[in-house]
Amino acid sequence: MRRVLPLVLVLSACGGPASGPRITGQTEPGPTVAVTTNPPSSAAGRALGPAPDDLRAVDWRQATLPAVFCHVEKPVRLLDGTARATSALWGTVEVFLDVDVHYGDVDGDGREEAAISLGCDNTGGTASSQLAFAFAVVTARGGQLELVGEIAATTMRDDAPHVPLLAEPQFEKGAITVKELWYRPSDANCCPTGASLTRWWLRDGTLKADPAVQVS
Template sequence: MRRVLPFLLLLTACGGPSVGPKISGAPQPGNPVVVTTAPSAGAKPALGSAPDDLLDVDWQQATLTARFCGVEQPVTMRNGEATATSTTWGEVEVVVNPRRPAWFGDLDGDGRDEAAVNLYCENGGHTASSQLAFGLVVVRTVSGTMELIGEISTTTMRDDAPHVPSLTEPRFEYGAITVQELWYRPGDANCCPTGVSQTRWSVRDGTLKAGSAIQVS
């Protein structure tokens, strides 16, 4: 049965196994955060076969990683969901956003689009308050096989935030993806985060690493 999901499925997502470094007050521009969320080059997990054009992938049935949620091994989706064990939260549900499963853009300059797959994990409560972390899993195809490039997770969260932050609008360029991070101030409702920052994730040492978070609002 298709779940009725809260507004946050309109956003993209993410979080880290610790939901990103917490800070008091607003995110501080110029304070670098370097997060490695993918294995090093040469140790990529097997994600199975895939067509050369990632636009043809059914992400609701794909095998993907979810390290942003503390899940160490790839999970295979069944109708967009998978039960997995998180090293942080125990048993979790990993879910592909059915409203916007993925964004696409050419990250490596080969003329073919890579994909940033939109996932989140939750504790099974199926409400906004049950959501634990949001992430973008960035993949490409190599010789008919889907390969992980890295994961993008949130990098900032207030200590007094009422909800975990999410990601939206990934912008691809050669060697990097810039994302907007939507974070919550104390008075924000679950529907409406008022904080916005941008983080540029660059491909370095065979994975994606975050630069400084720049506050937008």
């Protein structure tokens, strides 16, 4: 079984990924132009299986989690951190637990939610095979693991050599802010030089994004 590598190691491989729709957020000089689309969304409130009251006790490497960000309609069951699935856009893909899990209280009920870092690739296992990254935000309610929403990238140059990365989710009551790390044409796979902040608001029971604000 393919070992899920830390993000910094995976990105050291050569090549550029086949990617899905790309969207704007940058205004920089030069011949490149960015195009616009909407990030994928998930149906909030979907039960994902039994869960303890304390989300920190969940073994996320064996959890059932959504993968709409990879255009996979149904949740996938991870086994040792990975799962094969069929993407409506890319065909056979591998969904994997990426790096770490973050915790905080977004709905203000005094109990933590979890933001699980996920990625998907075309089963190649290198940076050139990576297709998308996201955070799946879940809560425990009534003994069930329940989806709050997915946080996907909203910012990408149309000439980027690699798909954007997501990092540093910051929880507050009613919102989660994430850093999007995006690539300029001359960037190596290891080192995206662009960064934007996107705030995802908890509205109508799910997470909805405000436009990204460029920070570098």
